[in-house]
Amino acid sequence: MCEEKSKSDILKEKLFMKKEHTAVIIGENGLNDADSFAEGYMNYLDASKTEREAVEQALLLAKAGGFTEFNKNTRYPTGSKVYVNNRGKSLILAVIGHKDIREGVRIAAAHVDAPRLDLKPNPLYEESEMAYFKTHYYGGIKKYQWTAIPLALHGVIVKKDGEKVRVNIGDKDDEPKFVITDLLPHLAANQMRSTMAEGIKGETLNILIGSRPFDNTSAAESVKLNIMNILFEKYGVIEEDFLSAELEAVPAFSACDIGFDRSLIGAYGHDDRVCAYPALMAILDCEDPDYTSVTVLTDKEETGSEGNTGLDSKYLEYFIWDLAEIYGTDGREVLSNSKCLSADVNAAYDPNFPEVYERRNTCFINNGVCITKYTGSRGKGGTSDASAEFMGEIRSLLDTEGICWQTGELGKVDEGGGGTVAKYIAHLNVDVVDLGVPVLSMHAPFEVVSKTDVYMAYRAFLAFFSK
Ligand code: MN
Numbered sequence: 001m002c003e004e005k006s007k008s009d010i011l012k013e014k015l016f017m018k019k020e021h022t023a024v025i026i027g028e029n030g031l032n033d034a035d036s037f038a039e040g041y042m043n044y045l046d047a048s049k050t051e052r053e054a055v056e057q058a059l060l061l062a063k064a065g066g067f068t069e070f071n072k073n074t075r076y077p078t079g080s081k082v083y084v085n086n087r088g089k090s091l092i093l094a095v096i097g098h099k100d101i102r103e104g105v106r107i108a109a110a111h112v113d114a115p116r117l118d119l120k121p122n123p124l125y126e127e128s129e130m131a132y133f134k135t136h137y138y139g140g141i142k143k144y145q146w147t148a149i150p151l152a153l154h155g156v157i158v159k160k161d162g163e164k165v166r167v168n169i170g171d172k173d174d175e176p177k178f179v180i181t182d183l184l185p186h187l188a189a190n191q192m193r194s195t196m197a198e199g200i201k202g203e204t205l206n207i208l209i210g211s212r213p214f215d216n217t218s219a220a221e222s223v224k225l226n227i228m229n230i231l232f233e234k235y236g237v238i239e240e241d242f243l244s245a246e247l248e249a250v251p252a253f254s255a256c257d258i259g260f261d262r263s264l265i266g267a268y269g270h271d272d273r274v275c276a277y278p279a280l281m282a283i284l285d286c287e288d289p290d291y292t293s294v295t296v297l298t299d300k301e302e303t304g305s306e307g308n309t310g311l312d313s314k315y316l317e318y319f320i321w322d323l324a325e326i327y328g329t330d331g332r333e334v335l336s337n338s339k340c341l342s343a344d345v346n347a348a349y350d351p352n353f354p355e356v357y358e359r360r361n362t363c364f365i366n367n368g369v370c371i372t373k374y375t376g377s378r379g380k381g382g383t384s385d386a387s388a389e390f391m392g393e394i395r396s397l398l399d400t401e402g403i404c405w406q407t408g409e410l411g412k413v414d415e416g417g418g419g420t421v422a423k424y425i426a427h428l429n430v431d432v433v434d435l436g437v438p439v440l441s442m443h444a445p446f447e448v449v450s451k452t453d454v455y456m457a458y459r460a461f462l463a464f465f466s467k
């Protein structure tokens with residue numbers, strides 16, 4: 001028997017917004033595409049634990065894809081692929097489009113730095129016959145999450161003679177790892193009564209790095225000496241060299257599948273490499289775009305975008321001005337006609353903590369890439385708030401291309417808040433909106449995303465560039 005749809009069902013279908021699991025929309029073939037895209041992403045993650053490594057890996061892929069270093073004295077023909085490497089910590093990749101540059105460019109801007117523990121300038125000490133590194137945390141972390149997990153050490157040490165030594169230790173199975181110890185529960189009565197913000201203090205985030213004395217002697221500071229001697233033999237550095245180093249302690253886990261159905265990815269640093277990688281792949285796969293298309297992988301977002309490798313710096317503006325000059329126009333005109341997807345993550349609804357979300361305006365895992373009209377906190381403080389016109393344009397593009405998407409705010413009104421690079425792009429008089437992947441456990445040492453959402457982010461950036 002065939003049941004007739006009621007008048008109200010038909011009207012609902014016509015008028016109401018639908019929310020659907022991406023798998024229902026894309027089916028088996030779409031899921032296979034998402035799963036294979038995730039493999040490339042997970043490889044990228046494992047090779048990119050820091051902003052420097054994320055830029056280096058992106059550059060390797062870009063060079064293999066035909067990108068060459070940008071020269072502001074070259075008039076590039078349509079289809080040319082160029083890059084600007086800003087100090088090895090941020091990267092601009094561009095494909096020259098058919099249209100007059102005056103009509104503006106299309107930008108996807110993601111960040112490649114992630115919350116972590118930086119070593120202090122004078123980090124090494126010995127206490128109770130154990131050696132430690134002192135740290136200063138970078139970005140918004142819950143400090144207690146960084147104790148009792150294996151850590152790796154990545155970064156560079158610049159010696160007095162200018163030689164740059166690369167450090168990358170703790171990720172491979174046969175390499176030693178490092179750890180911040182925590183208090184045993186038996187003696188943690190006071191700690192357990194304190195707030196989660198105070199249970200582990202910044203100055204207790206000291207990394208255990210060794211415990212044997214040099215030459216098996218009991219002289220003062222022999223454990224420290226033994227460590228310094230190992231570092232001298234391995235890297236050729238002395239204690240003073242720490243003063244000119246950037247060493248980052250990061251979780252020593254690899255990216256892995258989560259769930260019996262392998263639908264999710266658990267990893268360190270999804271925020272924001274989960275948008276950086278799709279934006280990178282989109283520019284690599286972007287052939288002959290109408291508009292000149294640009295992917296920016298930036299540094300320093302997690303500390304507020306200040307610094308010359310963050311987007312509060314003028315490096316992106318300078319590039320657009322140089323590009324404009326090549327084609328005989330001025331940067332102001334190009335920027336004012338440009339459009340940008342600020343590619344950053346949003347907080348996925350977590351049923352374990354329903355109280356902080358407003359379900360009708362929150363993004364969900366597996367519901368597609370999330371458009372965030374505004375970020376900020378309180379009365380929309382500190383946000384650029386995308387215009388209805390630009391939202392309309394992006395919405396129509398995603399629907400036309402069959403890309404699964406949703407919108408979301410970062411939690412309930414007055415519950416907290418956050419920001420992205422969008423406002424720094426808006427500062428250049430560019431139309432901009434946030435678009436990115438929903439994340440569970442954001443800013444934890446091990447974050448979770450869905451493979452379908454990552455794939456939809458890639459398709460969104462590619463559609464934006466190819467338009
Ligand atoms: Mn982010």
Ligand code: MN
Nearest residue numbers: 271272302443
């Ligand atoms: Mn973040």
